[in-house]
Amino acid sequence: MEPVSTGAYVIVSAILFTIGVLGVLIRRNAILMFMSVELMLNAANLALVAFAREYAQVEGHVLTFFVMTIAAAEVAVGLALIVAIFQSRETINVDELSDLKQ
Amino acid sequence: MSVGTVIFLVVAAVAILAAIGMLLSENAIHSALFLILNLACVAFFYQMLNAPFMAMVQITVYAGAIMVLFLFVIMLLGAERLRTPHGRFAWQVPVAFVLAVVFVVTVVVAVLGGGLRDMPPPPAMTEVEAAAYGGPEQIGEALFTRYVLPFEMVAVLLLASMIGAVVLSREEGFSISRGERLQRARGRRDALSLHHRRQEDLETEDVAGDLTPTR
Numbered sequence: 001m002e003p004v005s006t007g008a009y010v011i012v013s014a015i016l017f018t019i020g021v022l023g024v025l026i027r028r029n030a031i032l033m034f035m036s037v038e039l040m041l042n043a044a045n046l047a048l049v050a051f052a053r054e055y056a057q058v059e060g061h062v063l064t065f066f067v068m069t070i071a072a073a074e075v076a077v078g079l080a081l082i083v084a085i086f087q088s089r090e091t092i093n094v095d096e097l098s099d100l101k102q
Numbered sequence: 103m104s105v106g107t108v109i110f111l112v113v114a115a116v117a118i119l120a121a122i123g124m125l126l127s128e129n130a131i132h133s134a135l136f137l138i139l140n141l142a143c144v145a146f147f148y149q150m151l152n153a154p155f156m157a158m159v160q161i162t163v164y165a166g167a168i169m170v171l172f173l174f175v176i177m178l179l180g181a182e183r184l185r186t187p188h189g190r191f192a193w194q195v196p197v198a199f200v201l202a203v204v205f206v207v208t209v210v211v212a213v214l215g216g217g218l219r220d221m222p223p224p225p226a227m228t229e230v231e232a233a234a235y236g237g238p239e240q241i242g243e244a245l246f247t248r249y250v251l252p253f254e255m256v257a258v259l260l261l262a263s264m265i266g267a268v269v270l271s272r273e274e275g276f277s278i279s280r281g282e283r284l285q286r287a288r289g290r291r292d293a294l295s296l297h298h299r300r301q302e303d304l305e306t307e308d309v310a311g312d313l314t315p316t317r
Contacts, residue, residue, distance in 0.1 A: 016117065020121070021198075031130055080270035
């Protein structure tokens with residue numbers, strides 16, 4: 001089975017990343033925005049692993065491993081924040097959480 | 103077109119459609135399930151890229167642990183169908199779409215017209231190399247020799263985030279709805295309890311009232 005070129009993986013990764021950015025920009029639900037951030041991290045990981053194969057190095061895998069760990073830590077803290085905010089405000093629409101501006 | 107290319111195109115289409123489904127579905131649970139499908143497709147890509155260990159980590163950590171946390175929070179908050187109308191930032195939507203198209207076109211031009219196209223396909227590995235590449239032994243060896251300091255730092259970071267999550271979800275911690283909760287608890291006790299208890303609680307409420315920010 002002939003391997004698919006790295007460029008194809010990079011294009012797929014860019015498309016997934018763009019969809020993640022769109023999710024952050026056009027959705028106002030904090031949980032949805034969070035999931036879009038996960039999608040972006042994941043797209044970056046895909047490009048990293050593709051380039052790791054291109055150079056036959058394992059460094060890309062190690063970096064992907066660290067990114068996954070950071071993502072897990074970020075999700076734990078972020079979701080705890082969202083739960084705390086929801087309990088006090090009854091909303092997770094980020095446009096309504098503008099108290100610091102007043 | 104080889105079998106590998108066909109499989110790649112099919113999985114790429116599923117991954118992109120799942121991502122678009124996540125972006126557009128109204129129900130947050132459906133979004134989370136679409137994202138799980140997308141993560142599984144990326145795990146398949148990892149497998150195709152000779153990264154079996156990362157594929158397994160992707161499934162267990164991402165599609166397993168992280169997404170279970172997401173689903174758990176969505177169901178806990180009952181946030182499946184929260185309406186999130188666009189207010190002041192509705193103008194962002196068309197701008198975002200235009201910028202997204204520009205970005206994708208830029209990347210495609212860079213990949214197809216630039217240096218990446220001229221890169222030869224990765225050299226075919228021998229069977230011994232291919233069996234070792236991306237396996238747990240190789241990654242473990244790299245993690246515990248060259249990358250042992252980042253590895254330990256990530257461990258400390260995970261501990262810090264664990265403590266942070268516990269502090270954030272403690273009642274006396276960050277939460278500013280304490281006064282409200284005290285009120286509810288007092289309401290329950292009032293129904294069956296004594297007069298002097300109520301006096302104490304009213305004093306407590308004053309203290310709690312100071313902590314509650316006015317909106």
